[in-house]
Amino acid sequence: MDRPIRVLVAKPGLDGHDRGAKVIARALRDAGMEVIYTGLRQTPEQIVSAAIQEDVDVVAMSILSGAHNHLFPKVVELMKEEGADDVLIIGGGVIPDDDIPGLKEAGVAELFTPGTPTTDVIDFIKTNLKR
């Protein structure tokens, strides 16, 4: 691949905890990726439209409010509708173990929970990139 990996780091929903999202954004950037951060309070529609417009390879979402079961699958679904199912979608935050299988089934490639080193996220993206 001759261009850097492009990643949209997104905060869906009303949650204001953005320390994790910002730390991940910086770590990905330091790892040589091009990172666009959406800021807070994005609807799934806004996230998908940003992902398409910015032509990203990865959408990385963070939620700590417990709304992940509603919002993550919604983004995956809208991405599919836009024909962008070659974009890798990952999520992170306070996600109970019980919720992870359902989210993966819905099309979120991987979920990263508290304590995950940023290097794990970087490695995962590099290995699982779909395009």
Add this chain to the structure above:
Amino acid sequence: MFDKEKLDQMQNSRKNWEENTLGKALSKFPERQEEFQTGSGDEIQRLYSPEDIKDIDYNQDIGYPGQYPFTRGAQPTMYRGRLWTMRMYAGFATAEESNKRYKYLIEQGSKGLSVAFDLPTQIGYDSDHSLSAGEVGKVGVAIDSLADMEILFDGIPLDKVSTSMTINAPASVLLAMYIAVAEKQGVSSDKLRGTIQNDILKEYIARGTYIFPTEPSMRLITDIFEYCSKDVPLWNTISISGYHIREAGSTAAQEVGFTLADGIAYVEAAIKAGLDVDSFAPRLSFFFNAHNDLLEEVSKYRAARRLWAKIMKERFGAKKEASMRLKFHTQTGGSTLTAQQPDNNIVRVAIQTLAAVLGGTQSLHTNSKDEALALPTEDSVRIALRTQQIVAYESGVTNTVDPLAGSYYIEAKTKQIEEEAMKYIEKIDEVGGAPRAIDVGYIQQEIMDAAYNYQREVESNQRIVVGMNKFKTEEEPPADLLKVDPAVEELQKNKLIELRAKRDNEAVSQKLEALRKACEGDENVMPYILDAVRAYGTLGEICGVMREVFGEYQQSVRI
């Protein structure tokens, strides 16, 4: 602190110690690392001695508790007089569920309530708004109207408890609802005790539940100051919060510096609105974090008290001692808890509790061990509350006031944090005050740099987090986490449909129109909000009117 002769003697004996005793030991047993750092990454010396506090004047800088500059505590007898208020932050799902949890906490010995609202409530949307989807009742209780608030405090006499509400952008509306519930209980507003967080600046900086732009937000806050100084005189009208700034990744000194800078902005706004500093300053309160570095944290609280006292006296010319006295609530540090080996979090919380108490907190929330995983269960909340009770009744640290005062390290560290915090305040003054420093992203950037630095130190194992990057074990995923029933959203939506069918909709429209006019003009908006609340106007309707008049805040996004 010491005369010249004594100091010279000490210097000589120190040299002697360094050359002989210390030198010998180091040559045989080098220290574990070249440099030692506090939890905030400040270098820490091997040893502190009288030389490190030689420039501190006891009467001027340390003094006595309950008296300027309040370094040793807000009250003269501290916990010998009355223990801190054990106040557990709680709320989830519906008003009915949360009401049950509050009654349980009161039964278990909790002395004050602390209400957690869900995100739609905090951002001024009703449960049936499209942006509320998936968030209703998740991180706190869903409140759409006075009807929910009546259920929330059902059977809890509002003249007997003090209630803290973590609410910011729509603080005026929730306070109005509280006053209206009290009215229905036959309790007049001058008997109400409690706190609204009402600190919008740190929402822009770190917490994210803002609604309106800076200027109308500051106006709402000063309207509340003014209204409460007359009608709700025992109410703490704001809780100027460093907690979330620290959670976002700041250092201890940044926590103090940025929080007091926000405090300065509120005082300036209120003075500009024509209020006398001594009419509202005694009702200002603060909210700090408690992290694991016990001694650094204790010094932090002492530094904050001294610095605020000086600012109020010297910068704002406050006359009343109560205006200079910094009172604060503490919450243990959520970001210090690990999802790995969650039982270890009980120990972390115990250390943090000790820090808050040795630092002289007025009230305390202790986090539960499972909070890196989910909202806490009743069992884990009980352990967290018991942790406070053990420190209060068994540890002995409550029996004398400010027991760590006079420690060479504590006094030196207190001074250093005060000076470092003051540098941040000066820098923010240069930029044009906290609101401006937030608009240009200065404060957010400083915090982000510290947060990223911390993360890199953890990942390179420079900083050890037990159970996470060292002493790891294979573990089963924890069982019995609290789950909020997704049906809550439907339930709230149905309640709204019922409410809108039952209430006098014409009266609601009239009250909302009157509120709109007040927002457009410069009258105090509180009485109009109270009228709309009494008529069962919903939170979303009331905030909707204010959104139309005031507009919405646009975040500046940077990484």
